[in-house]
Amino acid sequence: MGTRVVAPFRRFAATNPLIVDVVLALVFTGMTVAIEVAVARHPWLLGMAPEHGFRLPDRFSMMLTLVANLPLALRRRAPLVVLLISCAAAIVYHALGYYYGLNTMPPLLALYTVAARRSPRLAAVGAVAILVMWTHAFLVGPVGLLGAGVVQAGVMIAVAWGFGNGARLLTDRSRRLAELSERLSRDQEDRARRAVTQERVRIARELHDVVAHHMSVISVQAGLARYVFASDPVTARDALATIAQTGSEVMGEMRRLLSVLRIEPEDEGDGVSYDPAPGLDQLGQLVERVRSAGVAVEVTVTGAARPLAPGVDLCAYRVVQESLTNVLKHAGPARAGVSLLYRPAELEIRVTDDGGGSERAAAPDCEKGHGLIGMRERVKLYKGTMAAGPRPLGGFEVVVTLPLSSPTEDEQPPMPAGETSL
Numbered sequence: 001m002g003t004r005v006v007a008p009f010r011r012f013a014a015t016n017p018l019i020v021d022v023v024l025a026l027v028f029t030g031m032t033v034a035i036e037v038a039v040a041r042h043p044w045l046l047g048m049a050p051e052h053g054f055r056l057p058d059r060f061s062m063m064l065t066l067v068a069n070l071p072l073a074l075r076r077r078a079p080l081v082v083l084l085i086s087c088a089a090a091i092v093y094h095a096l097g098y099y100y101g102l103n104t105m106p107p108l109l110a111l112y113t114v115a116a117r118r119s120p121r122l123a124a125v126g127a128v129a130i131l132v133m134w135t136h137a138f139l140v141g142p143v144g145l146l147g148a149g150v151v152q153a154g155v156m157i158a159v160a161w162g163f164g165n166g167a168r169l170l171t172d173r174s175r176r177l178a179e180l181s182e183r184l185s186r187d188q189e190d191r192a193r194r195a196v197t198q199e200r201v202r203i204a205r206e207l208h209d210v211v212a213h214h215m216s217v218i219s220v221q222a223g224l225a226r227y228v229f230a231s232d233p234v235t236a237r238d239a240l241a242t243i244a245q246t247g248s249e250v251m252g253e254m255r256r257l258l259s260v261l262r263i264e265p266e267d268e269g270d271g272v273s274y275d276p277a278p279g280l281d282q283l284g285q286l287v288e289r290v291r292s293a294g295v296a297v298e299v300t301v302t303g304a305a306r307p308l309a310p311g312v313d314l315c316a317y318r319v320v321q322e323s324l325t326n327v328l329k330h331a332g333p334a335r336a337g338v339s340l341l342y343r344p345a346e347l348e349i350r351v352t353d354d355g356g357g358s359e360r361a362a363a364p365d366c367e368k369g370h371g372l373i374g375m376r377e378r379v380k381l382y383k384g385t386m387a388a389g390p391r392p393l394g395g396f397e398v399v400v401t402l403p404l405s406s407p408t409e410d411e412q413p414p415m416p417a418g419e420t421s422l
Contacts, residue, residue, distance in 0.1 A: 017076055025072035028106050032065045035102065055097035064093045068103040075113045083110035083126045087133040094133075100141035107133060108160045115164025116171070123164065127157050216328040217246045220293040242292045249289075279313035280340070283320060287338070290324045295353075296335045297324065303342030312402055315378050316340075316349055319386075322375050323351035323398045330355065334395070347402045354395040375400075 036057035043056055055061075068089035071082040090103040107130045115123040131153055138149035225239035278286075287297045308316065320338055327336045334355030341348040372388055375398075379386045384402040391397050 018073070021075055022073040024109075025070050028072060028109075029066060029069035032069060032102055033062055036062055036065065039099070054099050057098065061093065061096070061098045064089050064096075064098075065103055068093065069106050072106055072109060075110050076117065079110055079113040079117055080122050080126055083107055083114055084129055086110055087129045090133050091136055094137045094140050097140070100137040104134060104137060108156060111157065112160045112164040112167075115161045116167040120165070123161055127161055130157055216325050217289050217293045218243050220328055221246070224294065238292075242289070246289060278317050279310070280308065280316050280320075281313075282317065283338070286317070286321055286324065290328065290336070293328055294333070295324070295327055297338060298335070299338045299340075301340045301342070303340075305340070305342050308347070308404065312347070312382055312404065315382050315384075316347060316400075316402060318378060319349050319375055319398070319400050320351060322372075326372075326396070326398075327351075327353045327355065330396075343404075345404055347404055349400040349402070350397065352391065352395060352397045372398075 040057045068086045071085050075082045086103075086107045090107065093103050094100050107126075111123070111126045111130055114126040131150075134153035134157075135146070135150055138146045138153075141149070221239040221242045225236045225243070228239075229236045283299065287299055290297050307313075324336060324338070327334060334353045336351065336353040339348075339350040339352075341350070375388075376386050379400050379402065382402055384400060386398070386400045388398045389396070
């Protein structure tokens with residue numbers, strides 16, 4: 001029941017602090033004025049009769065009471081100023097002979113606010129001002145109360161300062177936590193943006209590999225078809241069929257990659273499917289396309305072949321694809337060889353050709369071209385190594401080594417060791 005009452009009041013105080021302070025100032029002022037009015041009518045109350053040495057309340061005392069209490073309405077905006085005004089009014093009040101026990105509490109509330117909202121140095125100034133005010137009040141009060149009064153004042157000042165300082169520390173901690181939370185939120189947004197950018201770069205790399213390879217095949221086949229169009233219609237038709245098939249394949253791969261950018265999660269049930277990324281299991285199809293473009297390719301697999309992690313499998317496929325694409329672009333009439341060597345902890349991929357070595361070394365896509373640069377970045381992503389350059393006896397060679405995880409019992413049984421040819 002108490003929580004139900006306190007919680008709404010806290011929410012109201014947090015959203016309307018000025019209204020709360022005005023009400024608080026009016027309560028302090030009303031209580032003190034009510035006591036003064038009662039004593040003016042009944043001097044024997046609280047021992048305030050003139051025979052006890054106190055001046056009866058009058059209009060001037062009530063004016064000083066207003067000056068000592070009403071500024072509490074602005075205690076959050078100028079706490080130290082409110083505290084000093086309240087102390088000054090109380091000192092004048094007591095110096096004129098009015099009762100020493102009145103108008104002593106408002107400065108304590110102002111001290112709490114100073115300690116909660118200002119530096120400890122300003123809080124110390126406020127504490128000294130209140131201690132001076134209370135000491136003066138006990139000096140003009142009854143004889144014998146000075147010592148006990150100063151101790152009481154010190155305890156109350158310490159309590160008010162302690163609560164205010166605790167509130168300040170809690171506020172500072174909450175502000176730091178809020179700043180840290182905001183910084184973490186910004187960092188998460190930055191990481192999300194970087195992840196999106198990296199994914200777009202990866203997709204762009206995929207598109208480059210797909211389009212470059214297939215367009216190279218289409219270009220070679222189109223040149224062949226044009227060359228034999230009149231003299232060998234059968235070969236021309238085969239070349240056109242290869243162009244059509246290759247164009248269909250590149251459109252399918254581009255559609256699969258671009259769908260990642262525009263398909264929302266709620267669209268997954270609308271018949272949209274994601275074909276698996278290519279891997280070494282599709283190496284035969286890749287080689288057949290290159291062979292149909294006029295390059296003889298021989299594939300050898302040495303060692304115990306085994307399933308690879310999806311990322312490494314895609315990386316290996318793209319390395320072979322880009323290397324054979326470069327053979328189509330730059331080697332001219334040539335023979336190419338693709339060698340896969342499975343070791344216990346790594347896979348070595350070697351793509352060689354016997355085309356024009358000197359021309360290849362000066363070609364744009366050689367060491368400085370986008371093809372090999374993208375290949376190096378892809379291999380580096382999987383902690384592999386890559387070497388590419390002209391062969392001593394002519395031609396070009398690309399050698400890539402990719403680390404593999406150790407085979408586990410859950411993997412498919414490896415192929416028998418040995419060497420096979422496709």
